[in-house]
Amino acid sequence: MATExxxxxxxxxxxxxxxxxxxxxxxxxxxxxxxxCAACSAAWEDLTAAREALRTVELPIxxxxxxxxxxxxxxxxxxPFAAGFAAAAVLALGIGVGWALRGPAxxxxxxxxxxxxxxDKEAVAALVRERVAEERTSFEQALARQAGTPSxxxxxxxxxxxAASERRIDQRRSxxxxxxxxxxxxxxxxxxxxxxxxxxxxxxxxxxNNPQASLH
Amino acid sequence: xxxxxxxxxxxxxxxxxxxxxxxxxxDPDAFGLLVFRxxxxxxxxxxxxxxxxxxARDVCQETFLRVLRQPERFQEGARFxxxxxxxxxxxxxxxxxxxxxxxxxAPAPPGPDGEPAREREEPxxxxxxxEALESRERREAVTLALQDLPxxxxxxxxxxxxxxxxxxxxxxxxxxxxxTVKSRMYYGLSGLRSALVRRGIAGL
Numbered sequence: 200m201a202t203e204x205x206x207x208x209x210x211x212x213x214x215x216x217x218x219x220x221x222x223x224x225x226x227x228x229x230x231x232x233x234x235x236c237a238a239c240s241a242a243w244e245d246l247t248a249a250r251e252a253l254r255t256v257e258l259p260i261x262x263x264x265x266x267x268x269x270x271x272x273x274x275x276x277x278x279p280f281a282a283g284f285a286a287a288a289v290l291a292l293g294i295g296v297g298w299a300l301r302g303p304a305x306x307x308x309x310x311x312x313x314x315x316x317x318x319d320k321e322a323v324a325a326l327v328r329e330r331v332a333e334e335r336t337s338f339e340q341a342l343a344r345q346a347g348t349p350s351x352x353x354x355x356x357x358x359x360x361x362a363a364s365e366r367r368i369d370q371r372r373s374x375x376x377x378x379x380x381x382x383x384x385x386x387x388x389x390x391x392x393x394x395x396x397x398x399x400x401x402x403x404x405x406x407x408n409n410p411q412a413s414l415h
Numbered sequence: 416x417x418x419x420x421x422x423x424x425x426x427x428x429x430x431x432x433x434x435x436x437x438x439x440x441x442d443p444d445a446f447g448l449l450v451f452r453x454x455x456x457x458x459x460x461x462x463x464x465x466x467x468x469x470x471a472r473d474v475c476q477e478t479f480l481r482v483l484r485q486p487e488r489f490q491e492g493a494r495f496x497x498x499x500x501x502x503x504x505x506x507x508x509x510x511x512x513x514x515x516x517x518x519x520x521a522p523a524p525p526g527p528d529g530e531p532a533r534e535r536e537e538p539x540x541x542x543x544x545x546e547a548l549e550s551r552e553r554r555e556a557v558t559l560a561l562q563d564l565p566x567x568x569x570x571x572x573x574x575x576x577x578x579x580x581x582x583x584x585x586x587x588x589x590x591x592x593x594x595t596v597k598s599r600m601y602y603g604l605s606g607l608r609s610a611l612v613r614r615g616i617a618g619l
Contacts, residue, residue, distance in 0.1 A: 201605040201606075201608045201609045201612070203605075204601070209597070209598060209601040210594055210597035210598055210601065212601065213597045213598075213600045213601045213604075214582065214597060216604075217575065217582070219581065219582055242605070245604070245605060245608040246601070246604045246605065246608070248608055248611075249604040249605070249607045249608040249611070250576070250604060252553070252557055252607070252608075252611055252616070253557065253572075253576050253607070254576075255553075256550075256553050256554045256557045257554065258463075258554060258557065258558060258561075259554075260458075260459050260462055260463075261462070261468045263454060263455055263458035263459075263462075263471075263472065263475070264468060264469070264472040373441065373443070376443045377438075377443040377446055377483055378483075379443075380443045380444055380446060380447045381443075381446045381447050381450055381479070381483060
């Protein structure tokens with residue numbers, strides 16, 4: 200059994216053990232006490248031995264498993280990454296009557312998606328078409344519901360609807376961006392590459408983040 | 416190594432704190448860099464607490480996701496690592512509590528799970544079989560002794576011995592006075608020593 204040190208000295212012994220006793224005077228006090236007190240001296244030996252055991256024994260750590268940040272995020276997020284593409288396309292197409300009146304929400308530089316293969320471009324375009332169709336349907340349904348009410352739908356209401364939709368899309372896109380970049384970071388870490396080297400992946404991200412992206 | 420990777424490629428070597436503030440302000444690149452820097456150290460730390468690879472992975476994932484979702488919770492002027500350790504530690508405690516609750520269904524294995532250790536952590540190749548055996552016994556004894564410590568002592572011990580933090584920093588992470596940290600450290604080391612003596616591994 201380890202020997203118990205005097206209760207008023209325990210913390211000081213520990214601090215001295217890790218070289219965190221600041222003034223020389225305090226250190227000298229501890230050393231003097233250790234010379235006088237058999238119990239503390241024995242306790243000091245125990246503390247040193249325990250520390251030595253920790254330091255000399257190499258405790259194995261398994262290789263860290265792959266972090267799955269994206270799938271986890273996807274499961275909990277409102278919409279998957281693909282929503283970013285849809286959002287980009289919806290904004291680009293500017294459906295709805297109020298759109299033109301509002302002026303451009305931002306003025307992004309046009310993106311040239313060079314480096315993507317034709318098949319990649321087609322896959323992205325197909326995805327976008329599909330999501331846009333979904334968005335459009337749900338938008339039209341919402342509009343129809345509004346129109347069905349006795350008062351009909353006013354220009355202001357359409358504008359509000361569009362503004363809300365745009366905000367939602369913006370939020371989704373920025374969330375998606377964060378997840379995707381985290382995932383790319385994790386992937387590159389495993390591959391030993393540095394951030395920014397995966398040009399193609401970054402282009403996809405840029406596509407998702409740029410409403411005016413041109414796919415072809 | 417870090418500065419090589421981040422300084423050389425046109426990516427400015429931003430501090431962790433700058434990165435988390437950038438993340439808060441909507442710069443998504445910052446998150447990838449933080450994960451890149453902290454994934455391994457964080458896993459090591461959590462694994463020392465939980466001793467199970469899958470549990471440690473889950474806690475690391477959740478820690479990063481919380482950083483990602485709520486960067487605004489980071490208090491300006493604090494250290495990112497302190498905040499991250501706090502999150503990870505709270506999640507690890509939850510995990511341990513859950514484990515305790517379900518222990519009657521699935522008894523915990525006696526040692527750390529059987530994940531293959533990295534090669535460089537194998538004992539010295541020059542060692543004789545007896546020395547190798549002794550070194551393995553010592554390793555197992557220390558691992559078991561660590562597992563037997565009360566969680567609060569073990570946390571302090573891991574943060575001090577393996578993470579190399581100052582008592583002041585540990586106190587900040589745990590949200591308790593520095594004297595409490597030192598006291599836990601005393602009893603942790605003392606308990607470890609007793610357990611090793613009991614197992615006949617006195618002469619280390």
